[in-house]
Amino acid sequence: MHNTPKDNMEWKEKLTPEQYRVMREKGTERPFTGRYFDSKEKGVYKCAACGNPLFSSDAKFDSGTGWPSYYTPISETSLAYAEDTSHGMRRVEVTCGKCGSHLGHLFDDGPAPSGKRYCINSVCLDLEKDEEK
């Protein structure tokens, strides 16, 4: 992300302080505190910053980590990826494929069929429930 000061001001107006910290400053919410880690409701999880569809509830699983976890995105272009070597770790950062906001990280210890675990901060997500469509 390469944000101008004007971009940052616009994001600050659009997002809550916690969303700004996580989505635009690559922060992490405390585990077991977010609104979706335990959610079993059906629908589509969208980017809280731009509305881009990210994950189906059908791909959500209980990882026990305290963050909402999915084994696959809803489409190939939903997400973008970057290498993250912060905090002495080598991880794959997951960002929104449309607006570039930080969402979480991708790990290789997920369930079948993908073996992937998309570990996402609740605060970056907005669940559009099936019955609301």
Ligand code: FE
């Ligand atoms: Fe987005």
